Amino acid sequence: MPTLEELRIRLDDVDEQMVRLFEERMSICEEVGEYKVKNGRKVLDRQRERDKLQEVAGKVSTDFNKKAVQELYDQLMSMSRKLQYQQLVKAGALGRLPFIGVSSLDDKNARIVFPGTEGAYSQAATKNYFGEDCNNFYVRTFRDAMEAIEEGAADFAVLPIENSTAGSVDEMYDLLVEFENYIVGETIIPIVNTLAGLPGTELSDIQRVYSKGVALMQASRFLDEHGDWQQISVANTAIAAKKVLDEQDKTQAAVCSAYAAKVHGLAVLADNINDDQGNSTRFIVATNQKIFLKDAKKISICFELPHESGSLYHLLSHFIYNDLNMTRIESRPVEGKNWEYRFFIDFEGNLADPAVKNAIRGLREESINLKILGNY
Structure with a gap:
């Protein structure tokens, strides 16, 4: 029986061959990417990937190895796609990102709407972000505020989206999907x-x-x-x-x-009757314009996923490969689709960054109904 050291030497030899073949494979994938860029072909070919996984599973002997080799090739094809997305971005094929970068918000004579009434925390957040003398008015509900900016009755809306104790404001996530309004800022205020x-x-x-x-x-x-x-x-x-x-x-x-x-x-x-003395609420600033501040540092997106094993993992890997820090993930049921969910993600970055463009290109192609909610 060989010793452990001898077995490890044999493994090292196999690994050396695998690394060499891996680089050869990625080089060929790069040529494939060049062809797709030149001929306007999509990176992701789901049917070919399914066929490839079945093919490689048929070439191994045990059930364990079938599962393992499919997992291995699933990862290899995922890496190939990311390489090709980089090639597309370098070639200028960025996909549809119709957001305009601005140096500052045009809020000097803006009308700002908030939900509630005089004295609401939303009004406090409004004044905290836009200043004490801002032109603000209130409406009854979150929906009313979203409608006000969509229709042009207001330029900006200030709305709560997350509380440090109670968690997310679910209704706001649903409204961000429903309305063509976009996040351009945020402010956090203590809740006492x-x-x-x-x-x-x-x-x-x-x-x-x-x-x-x-x-x-x-x-x-x-x-x-x-x-x-x-x-x-x-x-x-x-x-x-x-x-x-x-x-x-x-x-x-x-x-x-x-x-x-x-x-x-x-x-x-x-006074001060909160259970949590450090309680605070995060408010977003929304508008109906597709704009973002040039120095913005956070991006919010949402998307649905295909019903396939590992689909969420593959989507999240775009953040890893592009060195982007994901700061939040939430899920909400998709209306009219039982047991299907829409994911909301916040991550650090700016829409002008090459890494962000590359990640969004991959996310858009591999997800369903990707929407950029804002960069702020």
Whole structure:
């Protein structure tokens, strides 16, 4: 029986041959890429790849090796595609990327819309991004805000997309797919909720507490200490404050910001009631123009996947091969398609970067319905 050292020497010899053949294979793939560039052929040929995987599986002896050789060739063909995508990008065949780079947003006389009412956190985010004196107005819902910029009633919309405690705002992801609006900026603000009521209200007077469902959840420990309080969800924290003011009922209170309480003439009955003292919300700035700031550093995209083993893995490998740092991935059900999902990804980069262009070229060809949501 050979020793371990002898077996390793034999493996080294085989590996040397494999590396040499690998380089020869990639050289031929490069010639294939040159042909495709010259003749306008697509890089991905799904049927040929399926046929190749079946062919190589038929050339090995055991079930384990059939699976293994298919995995090996799946990777080899994936590497070949990435090489050919690079060739296409170098040749100027970038695919459709109709985004225009701008030095700054034209927001001097812009109208900015936010969801909720006066005193909403969305208004605070609006002023944080555009300045205290910006021309802003509110609408009732996220959808109303997206419609306002799509129709031109507003130039920009400021909308919540993620909370550090509650996670993603699912509705916003769905609306970004539905509307032809694009992210051009973001801002993060701390969420410090209070319990507010009519002046003169005591905690013992309260029977019902109103707020956005997420805000009620964020203050669940404080609210659960008062188990006899009925918790009622409304569209927005500031709307909750306005409701308490309008109905002039001391048995009602709102979970809202101190700013919303001040705007609506309410008294702060308990301050900083969040479970998580470091709670914050990320807001996006959206517009109906396909633009991006030339110094933008983050890109958001979404896509669907073919129902094939390893399809998500292959899509994500485009970030690895192009040295792009993926910072977030979310999935949402595809409307009308049971058990099918759309993936939302954030990654670092700028649409003008060659590596980004190369990755998006590959992602576009290998996914279904790729959409660039914005570069900001």
